[in-house]
Amino acid sequence: MNIDANYVAYAFLNTAFIILISPLFMGVAKIVKAQAQGRIGPPLLQPYYNLLKLAQKERVYSNKSSAITKITPYINITIMIVASLGIPLAFAPENSGGLGNIILLLYLLAMGRFFMAAAGLDAGSTFGGMGSSREMSISSIIEPITIIVFAALAFTLNTMDMHQMFQTAAQEMSFLNPALILVSIPLFIVLIVETARVPVDNPETHLELTMIHETMLLEYAGRDLALMELSHAIKQTMLMAILINILVPWGYAREFTAPAVIIGMLLFLAKGIILATFIGLTESSMAKMRLFALPNLFIIAFFLSMLTILLEVFR
Amino acid sequence: MITAALAESLTQALVVLVLISGAFIVTRKDLLSLVSTYQMQSLLLAGVALSLYSVDQSPTLLYLAGLTLVSKVLLIPYIIKRIQRKINISRDMEFHYVSPIASIFITIILILLVYGAFSNILKELALSNLFYLGAVFGISLTLMGMLITFSRKKVITKIIGYLTMENGVLLFSLFITELPFIIEVLILVDLFMIVLLATILSIGMDSSVEAYQERFHQLHIEDLQEKLHLHRKHRGES
Numbered sequence: 001m002n003i004d005a006n007y008v009a010y011a012f013l014n015t016a017f018i019i020l021i022s023p024l025f026m027g028v029a030k031i032v033k034a035q036a037q038g039r040i041g042p043p044l045l046q047p048y049y050n051l052l053k054l055a056q057k058e059r060v061y062s063n064k065s066s067a068i069t070k071i072t073p074y075i076n077i078t079i080m081i082v083a084s085l086g087i088p089l090a091f092a093p094e095n096s097g098g099l100g101n102i103i104l105l106l107y108l109l110a111m112g113r114f115f116m117a118a119a120g121l122d123a124g125s126t127f128g129g130m131g132s133s134r135e136m137s138i139s140s141i142i143e144p145i146t147i148i149v150f151a152a153l154a155f156t157l158n159t160m161d162m163h164q165m166f167q168t169a170a171q172e173m174s175f176l177n178p179a180l181i182l183v184s185i186p187l188f189i190v191l192i193v194e195t196a197r198v199p200v201d202n203p204e205t206h207l208e209l210t211m212i213h214e215t216m217l218l219e220y221a222g223r224d225l226a227l228m229e230l231s232h233a234i235k236q237t238m239l240m241a242i243l244i245n246i247l248v249p250w251g252y253a254r255e256f257t258a259p260a261v262i263i264g265m266l267l268f269l270a271k272g273i274i275l276a277t278f279i280g281l282t283e284s285s286m287a288k289m290r291l292f293a294l295p296n297l298f299i300i301a302f303f304l305s306m307l308t309i310l311l312e313v314f315r
Numbered sequence: 316m317i318t319a320a321l322a323e324s325l326t327q328a329l330v331v332l333v334l335i336s337g338a339f340i341v342t343r344k345d346l347l348s349l350v351s352t353y354q355m356q357s358l359l360l361a362g363v364a365l366s367l368y369s370v371d372q373s374p375t376l377l378y379l380a381g382l383t384l385v386s387k388v389l390l391i392p393y394i395i396k397r398i399q400r401k402i403n404i405s406r407d408m409e410f411h412y413v414s415p416i417a418s419i420f421i422t423i424i425l426i427l428l429v430y431g432a433f434s435n436i437l438k439e440l441a442l443s444n445l446f447y448l449g450a451v452f453g454i455s456l457t458l459m460g461m462l463i464t465f466s467r468k469k470v471i472t473k474i475i476g477y478l479t480m481e482n483g484v485l486l487f488s489l490f491i492t493e494l495p496f497i498i499e500v501l502i503l504v505d506l507f508m509i510v511l512l513a514t515i516l517s518i519g520m521d522s523s524v525e526a527y528q529e530r531f532h533q534l535h536i537e538d539l540q541e542k543l544h545l546h547r548k549h550r551g552e553s
Contacts, residue, residue, distance in 0.1 A: 177324065178324055178327045178328035178331055181328070182331060295416055296342075296415065296416065299415075299416050299419050299420075302419075302423075303338055303419050303422070303423065304335070306423050306426075307331060307334065307335070310426065310430065311327065311331060311448070313430075314444045314445075314447055314448040314451075315444060
């Protein structure tokens with residue numbers, strides 16, 4: 001891995017950009033959901049205020065919890081930031097430094113999930129344990145499917161490297177490629193599942209019956225909670241960026257110059273807001289599925305990505 | 316005007332949508348949406364025929380598109396919807412041998428098997444990849460239709476499985492062979508016959524004697540019987 005000045009600039013810009021905009025997309029989805037239910041909803045910048053408020057508060061730990069609870073927020077945010085280097089939002093340098101590999105990305109996400117589940121179990125509360133158990137059983141079904149979805153993506157675009165995938169998609173102007181349109185549906189399902197949104201989990205509730213993701217955060221307070229929420233938001237933006245840059249790569253900067261980068265960023269922001277609106281609408285138009293009905297949703301993703309691979313075989 | 320490359324990717328997209336609609340039919344319970352999906356599938360097939368016509372300019376494709384539009388998009392769904400209103404069943408809850416998820420898995424295995432079988436045969440024919448895709452997906456759709464006919468219990472779902480099978484044959488024939496137009500017309504006549512026969516079956520098959528009587532009454536068949544009875548009685552007296 002040879003690091004040049006371009007790569008360092010990319011690393012700083014991409015990381016700063018993703019941290020800056022991730023809470024915004026969360027806020028947009030929240031507002032859309034509130035509007036769909038006839039409420040006014042929180043202000044657009046509310047997620048930022050929340051994070052700031054939480055960052056100023058003190059941390060409280062259960063006296064039963066071990067070091068896992070203390071280190072997990074830091075591990076999680078580190079994993080997400082490292083993984084986000086592999087997913088260029090609006091521009092990428094010539095060499096990806098090996099970080100764009102999709103297998104690496106999948107394993108990083110799995111590692112983040114492992115520490116989340118461990119932290120949920122750590123304090124020994126029944127809620128946390130239940131959430132961890134649900135999260136793990138869902139992820140054991142969705143992970144093989146995620147792998148097949150990404151395999152279909154790699155097969156269609158002929159590379160395992162996320163940077164090169166986006167580059168190819170931007171060159172081809174893939175809107176006419178049926179395989180890419182097809183694979184975007186399973187990608188969207190993976191996005192919904194990974195970010196714990198409505199047909200799978202309900203991000204709003206703290207009710208025992210429905211929650212999966214939120215239970216694992218129950219033990220956290222203050223700065224730790226801010227870090228956990230930020231890393232969740234970053235994860236969502238990463239998955240959104242994959243969908244956006246594969247399906248509608250208009251404006252993705254193909255050379256590393258200041259105007260191209262700025263245009264790319266602004267366009268990404270606009271497309272991200274549209275996608276977040278779409279996510280919010282999907283969430284408000286659906287009811288949460290029963291836990292045992294979830295495989296019905298996952299099987300759609302599986303079928304469509306298998307079909308994408310087949311379609312690519314015939315090319 | 317549509318370029319050849321655009322027409323090719325359009326055809327590809329339409330064929331994939333046809334297969335997805337097939338998978339949808341395999342898994343759904345709700346009868347009304349089954350019929351609507353069948354309708355949509357036939358519309359997509361007409362689209363495939365049209366987009367092939369834009370490359371090929373063969374008038375048979377145009378006739379096929381027209382025929383599909385009239386019979387399978389308008390007439391047959393209309394008849395089936397009428398039957399549905401009569402029999403008053405809105406959901407087919409009985410997945411007898413396989414669950415929806417298992418049937419999707421079976422579908423994937425079927426597609427792979429068809430692909431494996433065809434890759435041996437069609438290599439020698441040196442067809443273009445698009446035609447290869449159409450052939451494999453056409454036969455897969457036929458097998459999916461067969462799967463529906465096997466695995467469901469309600470007659471009306473079986474009809475839809477049969478119709479899906481026929482759509483698969485049509486898809487296959489659009490790509491692989493110049494299907495003589497007259498054969499397609501004959502198949503359609505058969506389809507109408509089977510839909511009409513199945514009307515009688517689906518009204519009578521799954522009911523007790525009392526319900527059977529009641530349904531006959533709904534269809535005004537009982538009145539006819541009564542008249543016949545009276546007529547006989549009258550003759551016996553005289």
